């Protein structure tokens with residue numbers, strides 16, 4: 001099987017396949033590009049809770065695999081932190097409670113739901129907001145995990161090819177930038193934000209995949225008692241990094257950007273600074289240590305999330321992308337499902 005794209009999605013899929021004894025070649029596109037991909041830039045926040053119970057099941061299952069497997073934990077540099085998810089008052093509390101019970105079934109005792117009023121260090125939360133607090137959550141290094149999964153896949157027999165893939169043929173076959181043609185039984189395009197353009201160039205019917213920029217800023221702050229968090233009432237999200245830095249971001253509205261055109265949006269970075277002061281009282285953040293990181297992820301229309309999709313009906317060409325800004329959380333589980341489908 002040919003897996004095109006050496007981000008977390010492609011690496012996890014190649015790893016799952018090679019562990020099942022499948023002959024797999026992982027086409028990484030070359031080492032240089034990997035620092036600008038979503039996996040290299042990712043904030044790596046992982047938690048079980050999502051407001052949608054189905055999404056919570058996938059995130060919690062993936063996190064549970066880290067928590068029971070010491071090798072995966074060390075490959076990913078998993079750091080456990082409390083995670084707080086603040087939900088607006090009008091955000092269907094029944095659904096949130098259902099999602100908390102899903103997480104509880106997979107990570108018992110981890111998640112509780114309570115009124116957000118008085119929750120430190122948040123300020124000015126709207127009346128009626130709810131907070132889901134999780135004990136078992138935190139962050140990983142998706143880039144480290146990708147590197148370890150790739151190395152282990154190679155140890156299990158996978159082949160690595162760093163020549164960029166320039167095209168595909170329906171046989172199926174992969175056409176490399178140096179003109180070499182490599183036949184395969186199945187071809188999986190796991191090229192993240194590069195996928196929509198590659199599908200167009202290869203003449204494969206569109207899958208209504210779009211790209212979107214994600215951006216955060218690192219700055220100096222250690223708000224006491226604050227671990228990883230998402231505040232749906234202001235859009236702010238973040239986590240501590242190390243040695244006194246704190247990562248903070250807001251959703252961006254930069255859709256359909258080409259990978260070559262990614263650039264930090266200074267207006268968005270300014271809005272993050274204002275929200276950090278209002279919501280968390282961080283008047284001096286980000287300070288002189290400020291660094292803004294921006295990269296793209298791939299978003300499917302309709303049901304989001306990383307999963308295997310047919311590039312054409314009844315063909316052995318698939319995509320494995322659609323991380324939608326959250327696949328560091330779900331890549332392990334998604335790759336397990338995709339490998340089972342491909343082998344089946």
Ligand SMILES: Cc1cc2nc3c(=O)[nH]c(=O)nc-3n(C[C@H](O)[C@H](O)[C@H](O)COP(=O)(O)OP(=O)(O)OC[C@H]3O[C@@H](n4cnc5c(N)ncnc54)[C@H](O)[C@@H]3O)c2cc1C
Pocket residue numbers: 004005006007008009010027028029030033034037038039040041042043044045046142163164165166190191192193194198214215216293294295296297320321322323324325326327328329330
């Ligand atoms: C800034 C940012 C912050 C994020 N924070 C979080 C978070 O806190 N928690 C969370 O769960 N998720 C987060 N995500 C989402 C998560 O990191 C991504 O969903 C995930 O990393 C996507 O992995 P991928 O392999 O699909 O894509 P990528 O990592 O983009 O990998 C695609 C790969 O395909 C390769 N490629 C492209 N073209 C070719 C070609 N022609 N031939 C060969 N290879 C090619 C590229 O070089 C690249 O290495 C974040 C994403 C971003 C961008």
